[in-house]
Amino acid sequence: MLDFLLVAALGVWLLIALLLFGIVIAPAVWSRRPARRAQALRVMRELRHWLPRLLPGLPGRFRRR
Numbered sequence: 103m104l105d106f107l108l109v110a111a112l113g114v115w116l117l118i119a120l121l122l123f124g125i126v127i128a129p130a131v132w133s134r135r136p137a138r139r140a141q142a143l144r145v146m147r148e149l150r151h152w153l154p155r156l157l158p159g160l161p162g163r164f165r166r167r
Contacts, residue, residue, distance in 0.1 A: 122145075126142070126145060127142050127145055127146060130142030130145075
């Protein structure tokens with residue numbers, strides 16, 4: 103039962119990350135409008151700030167320096 107809950111929680115996190123990247127970040131980064139690109143870069147900066155706090159076991163490149 104615990105294994106199922108862990109897998110389900112990981113799946114939800116993965117789904118959120120893919121939706122965020124696919125709907126918000128990727129189209130804005132490749133947009134020709136500078137304002138959308140700047141907004142996407144701000145979102146990515148915020149993610150780099152908050153991901154280590156939400157998921158403490160991340161690989162080294164995502165950890166705070």
